[in-house]
Amino acid sequence: MAECIFCDIQQGLAPAMNDPIYADDLICAYHWYSGEGPEYLGTLVVQPRRHAKTFAALTDAEAQAIGLLTARLSRALETGANAERAYVYFFGEVVPHLHLFVVARYPGTPEAYWRMNLNDWPDAPKGGAAEIASLSQRLRAALASDHA
Ligand SMILES: [Zn+2]
Known part of the structure; x- marks a missing residue:
């Protein structure tokens, strides 16, 4: 086992x-699932396949691929999951x-639960797992029909 999950x-x-939800030679994206109980639906994770700790460590090709996929996933959450907005954030302080x-x-989220309080x-x-698999399929379909 490597030291990185x-x-x-x-x-x-x-x-x-x-x-x-998406994978190629450089990057991939999954719906977050800890395996412990229900997850907030619409929590996606985009990663480089290579062990790069931060944005500063990315190659140009990886950075371009992550930027493009992040934009497309944001649209997919709006068109495929009825999100009002997609938040994007990165810390990397637990798994480097x-x-x-x-x-x-989502629409109707009380403002007190915006940003880091959605959960x-x-x-x-x-x-x-079943709801996540279903949502992931809708997001794949939204990505496939993204012509922006
Ligand atoms: Zn790694």
Whole structure:
């Protein structure tokens, strides 16, 4: 096992969170799934396949690919999941492998739960593996029809 869980997943040494929404030679995107109880639906994770710790460590090709996919996933959350807005953030202070969160904020979310508090909203849409698989399929379809 490598020392990085995301590299282990990339190399097939650890189970993936679920089927990727998008993957190519440079980057991939999944719906977040910890395996422990319901997740906030619309929590996507974009990563380089290579172990790059931060944006500063990306190649130009990886950075371009991540930027483009982040824009397309943001649109996919709007068109495929009825999100009002997509938040994008990255810390990388727990697992030191760049993973950009692209997270839906849905219409009707009370302002007190905006930004980093979405998961605390009692009425937030949450789901397990089946709901995540269904949403991932809708997002794949939205990506496939993205002609922006
Ligand atoms: Zn890694």
